[in-house]
Amino acid sequence: MMLEGKRVLVTGGASGIGASVAQICAEAGARIAVLDLDEATASAAARQLCGAGHLGYACDVSIAASVDAGFAAVEQAFGGIDAVVNCAGIWRPSSDGPITRVTDETWDKIIAVNLTGTFYVCRAAVAAMERVGGGSIVTVASVVAVTGWEKLNAYSASKGGVLSFSRALAIECGSKNIRVNCICPGVIETPMTQKTLAYSKPTVLPIGRLGRPEDIARTAAFLCSDWSSFTTASTVMVDGGFSAA
Numbered sequence: 001m002m003l004e005g006k007r008v009l010v011t012g013g014a015s016g017i018g019a020s021v022a023q024i025c026a027e028a029g030a031r032i033a034v035l036d037l038d039e040a041t042a043s044a045a046a047r048q049l050c051g052a053g054h055l056g057y058a059c060d061v062s063i064a065a066s067v068d069a070g071f072a073a074v075e076q077a078f079g080g081i082d083a084v085v086n087c088a089g090i091w092r093p094s095s096d097g098p099i100t101r102v103t104d105e106t107w108d109k110i111i112a113v114n115l116t117g118t119f120y121v122c123r124a125a126v127a128a129m130e131r132v133g134g135g136s137i138v139t140v141a142s143v144v145a146v147t148g149w150e151k152l153n154a155y156s157a158s159k160g161g162v163l164s165f166s167r168a169l170a171i172e173c174g175s176k177n178i179r180v181n182c183i184c185p186g187v188i189e190t191p192m193t194q195k196t197l198a199y200s201k202p203t204v205l206p207i208g209r210l211g212r213p214e215d216i217a218r219t220a221a222f223l224c225s226d227w228s229s230f231t232t233a234s235t236v237m238v239d240g241g242f243s244a245a
């Protein structure tokens with residue numbers, strides 16, 4: 001069991017990629033804490049996807065106090081945290097659009113959740129991992145962090161920030177025995193992309209299909225585990241070849 005004995009915290013774990021990360025890490029032997037906006041949904045996801053003994057907590061990653069409280073609750077329940085996967089995120093295709101139509105509110109909200117939220121979660125993760133002698137942090141950016149995407153201005157900026165931040169943090173944390181790696185998913189079929197994919201699907205996909213949440217989750221589980229013990233500061237493209245094509 002690749003994650004036997006590991007205590008893994010997943011933000012945004014009630015839906016899509018995060019839900020699959022929670023389920024696959026539990027199958028690999030980890031004890032899971034799902035953090036998401038709504039307590040009942042987070043708890044139900046932990047119970048239904050992972051089983052008894054796995055926990056769910058309310059946490060808004062864009063609020064520092066909420067993140068710190070969530071981490072404190074998980075540390076108290078599990079006695080420590082070994083790995084954290086940052087899956088909480090938002091995408092607003094209707095309001096994030098041509099630059100002249102992007103409102104201050106849209107920009108601020110997307111940066112607050114995707115980028116500042118990742119900062120708050122990673123800050124709490126490093127503090128928790130220092131207390132147990134090390135760990136693994138996985139951040140989730142996007143192919144757009146590398147390729148850019150027309151009319152996806154705020155989202156691309158937030159994910160580019162996540163990618164750069166992850167590399168800087170990895171360099172800082174190497175001597176603390178904390179690894180930090182950033183996954184860049186391609187187009188994955190989840191509730192986030194459902195509506196958009198219904199009328200427009202990318203055609204340049206060398207692998208010939210859209211991504212599934214478990215494609216990302218298996219990579220995240222590997223990065224959480226000791227099987228990736230020499231992997232840090234990496235940008236891991238999990239995009240079916242999209243960025244290369």
Ligand SMILES: NC(=O)c1ccc[n+]([C@@H]2O[C@H](COP(=O)([O-])OP(=O)(O)OC[C@H]3O[C@@H](n4cnc5c(N)ncnc54)[C@H](O)[C@@H]3O)[C@@H](O)[C@H]2O)c1
Nearest residue numbers: 012015016017037060061088089142185187188190191192
């Ligand atoms: N689906 C894709 O094609 C794709 C591609 C590249 C990157 N991503 C990234 O992967 C991550 C997961 O996306 P998904 O497709 O699974 O989306 P999703 O909408 O299915 O799940 C996102 C989860 O994050 C939670 N969340 C949103 N705001 C939050 C907040 N402030 N605090 C805590 N939780 C919050 C939601 O409640 C939800 O459970 C996101 O960061 C997204 O940007 C997704």
